[in-house]
Amino acid sequence: MSTSTIAPQRDLFSVPEAVCYLNCAYMSPQLRAATEAGREAAALKSQPWQLRPEHWFGQVEEARACFAAVMGCTADDVALVPSASYGIATAVRNTRIDAGQTLVLLDEQFPSCVYPWRRLAAETGARVVTVPRPGDDDWTAAILESIESHTGLVAVPGFHWAEGGRIDLAAVGEAARRVGARFVVDLSQSAGACPIDLAAVDPDWLCAPAYKWLLGPYSTGFLYVAPRNHDGIPLEENWIARRGSEDFSRLVDYQDEYREGARRYDMGQRSNFVLLPMVLAGLEQLLAWEVPRIAESLGVLTARLEEIAAGHGFRALPEALRAPHILGLKREGGLPADLLARLREHDVYMGIRGDALRVSPHLHVTDADLERFRAALASIF
Numbered sequence: 001m002s003t004s005t006i007a008p009q010r011d012l013f014s015v016p017e018a019v020c021y022l023n024c025a026y027m028s029p030q031l032r033a034a035t036e037a038g039r040e041a042a043a044l045k046s047q048p049w050q051l052r053p054e055h056w057f058g059q060v061e062e063a064r065a066c067f068a069a070v071m072g073c074t075a076d077d078v079a080l081v082p083s084a085s086y087g088i089a090t091a092v093r094n095t096r097i098d099a100g101q102t103l104v105l106l107d108e109q110f111p112s113c114v115y116p117w118r119r120l121a122a123e124t125g126a127r128v129v130t131v132p133r134p135g136d137d138d139w140t141a142a143i144l145e146s147i148e149s150h151t152g153l154v155a156v157p158g159f160h161w162a163e164g165g166r167i168d169l170a171a172v173g174e175a176a177r178r179v180g181a182r183f184v185v186d187l188s189q190s191a192g193a194c195p196i197d198l199a200a201v202d203p204d205w206l207c208a209p210a211y212k213w214l215l216g217p218y219s220t221g222f223l224y225v226a227p228r229n230h231d232g233i234p235l236e237e238n239w240i241a242r243r244g245s246e247d248f249s250r251l252v253d254y255q256d257e258y259r260e261g262a263r264r265y266d267m268g269q270r271s272n273f274v275l276l277p278m279v280l281a282g283l284e285q286l287l288a289w290e291v292p293r294i295a296e297s298l299g300v301l302t303a304r305l306e307e308i309a310a311g312h313g314f315r316a317l318p319e320a321l322r323a324p325h326i327l328g329l330k331r332e333g334g335l336p337a338d339l340l341a342r343l344r345e346h347d348v349y350m351g352i353r354g355d356a357l358r359v360s361p362h363l364h365v366t367d368a369d370l371e372r373f374r375a376a377l378a379s380i381f
């Protein structure tokens with residue numbers, strides 16, 4: 001183990017000793033600190049006279065700044081959104097596509113990032129090009145091959161959600177820019193778990209819901225907006241995104257101007273008094289651990305899990321082509337239909353996406369969990 005890896009952090013989570021939870025790509029377990037922050041915040045609305053400007057404006061800016069620190073951008077580039085879908089819808093609203101252009105997506109990409117682009121293609125006479133799953137597992141090369149002079153958009157994740165296949169976003173972004181295509185990134189499956197060099201990737205739009213690797217609550221998330229798109233059209237025309245909305249007595253002095261930067265894209269009711277303190281608890285913990293160290297530590301865990309699974313006939317993508325934090329384990333002849341139920345009997349939890357058993361740990365995972373995983377596989381296979 002290298003000196004920069006992080007030891008198991010079980011005490012910071014409420015996962016019982018007997019439970020082996022390896023399904024963070026579905027939903028990460030909540031930090032105790034986030035539960036506590038949420039409990040306190042939930043009481044606030046029983047005394048609405050206690051609400052202060054900090055609850056309307058301060059927490060929002062703190063969350064924006066913390067996400068910016070995790071991503072390596074400025075707070076001005078960040079909007080608060082409820083979901084990846086909302087972020088993608090904002091990107092669609094601001095993407096001009098002409099008839100005859102192509103929109104490059106991936107085979108079996110997450111549906112939130114497929115349906116909106118399909119609609120845009122249908123409305124404009126553009127064509128969706130679906131990059132087939134590559135036989136050699138190299139998604140990056142396959143995507144690069146699909147980008148042509150008439151490509152108008154490339155919309156991809158950092159890692160394929162089903163089996164963790166890695167995509168070199170910097171290379172794809174460069175290829176997209178070379179042909180003048182918009183570049184939209186869904187970082188749902190890696191924001192907070194793996195570092196990203198935003199300057200090199202240079203996406204037009206990038207979305208990240210908080211409930212997975214950002215260790216936040218459901219129905220919260222972020223949208224990174226490149227400065228070149230700060231003057232676009234938001235999905236909503238909500239009052240708090242306008243300049244001067246701090247003065248509640250003058251809200252009907254209607255303002256044409258938005259707040260600065262990406263704030264115009266904030267969702268309505270973005271000042272979520274209950275959820276934002278929980279979002280902040282997650283982001284602050286990530287900043288304390290440091291994302292590159294999280295990635296390295298999760299990489300050690302997935303390598304150990306892969307080794308255990310290999311003993312029972314499973315194989316994952318080659319390490320260089322997969323995520324450090326998501327393992328897609330496939331098996332000759334496929335997976336038993338009742339596999340998840342049988343794993344659950346051992347209190348071992350993970351997911352199946354396509355034909356892969358998807359294993360995705362976080363820092364709550366201990367050696368005892370690895371032994372539980374080993375014992376469960378040994379009893380099933």
Ligand SMILES: Cc1ncc(COP(=O)(O)O)c(C=O)c1O
Nearest residue numbers: 083084085110112161186188209
């Ligand atoms: C790659 C990817 N994108 C997006 C989402 C979630 O989308 P939304 O926030 O729109 O529910 C998921 C959820 O599993 C996902 O795996």
